Amino acid sequence: MRIRYALTAAATTAAVAALGLAATVPAQAAEYSSALKIKGVQYDAPGRDSNKCSGGNTHNEYLTIKNYSKTAKVNLKGYTVKDAAGNTFAFKNSHVLEPGDYITLRGGRGTDSDAKNVVYRQNCNFIWNNDKDTIYFYKPGGARADVHSYTKRSNDRDGNGYITYHG
Template sequence: MRIRSALAVTAAAGTLAVLATAPAQATEYSSALKIRGVQYDAPGPDSNNCSTGNSKSEYVTIKNYSRTATVNLKGYVVRDATSTNKFVFASNHYLQPGDYVKLRGGHGTDSDANNVVYRQNCNFLWNNDKDTIRLYKPSGAHADTHAYTKYDDGDRNGYISYHG
């Protein structure tokens, strides 16, 4: 759940060199689908009440970064750091090259035209202070992973972008 970074220290010929490695959220996997961003802290006071709450305003955006391949999301899995909260794309949802989908909390009607899939669950998926978002291929292989803390959110709007 923490952003991990390693510090390597080497000594050669009396010289001390310090090298910082990239944080865990920079890990790259070979997948066309990647996590584009996360609204980890829904605007307003948190309430997972299905009729009056704001869990529908919490979402993760998944984008197809391929230039040529259409990807079917069926079987892809999104999990949090503890893997106790997860969502499996159970239906066909095709992403054309450059297209994206927002996986939202709450109840609603999935729509290819509106690029949205609902979890059909009003509980929040992401922690407001820190968490890890994991995207898995139907085979179980990692597609993408990003860890965050609220301190990574420079403008403090509850949204963090990845992959430009």
């Protein structure tokens, strides 16, 4: 009976592969070998969206990146964040995250501060879509550090515009 089952499983696997029906794994299900991961995103800034540099609310749209290592310090210099449309932000300066520390990447203009754990994109346009988007986070060499897709309907049940990924 075991032999018959093994042949049946093998035949089923071959048929699925031949038909191109292999299951696809959602992007956010993959785990990457990176101490740095996306902790959460405020994809919809509170209030009416206004991308004016003066008086707008793009600084209220942000991405939080955390160092989940228990021992290693990690420098963000060279890491890159992208959205599904290809909008990109590259960390050009050194920002060392201690184990368990985090940094907030905010829209708008401002002064980066390691003491306040904040980096500004120096761009007043919104990067994350309010209905759905994908957040890609890359290591300096181009390897993927983390990725998450979201839809407002599926991932933001309380409707506050914030989604937590890694606690």
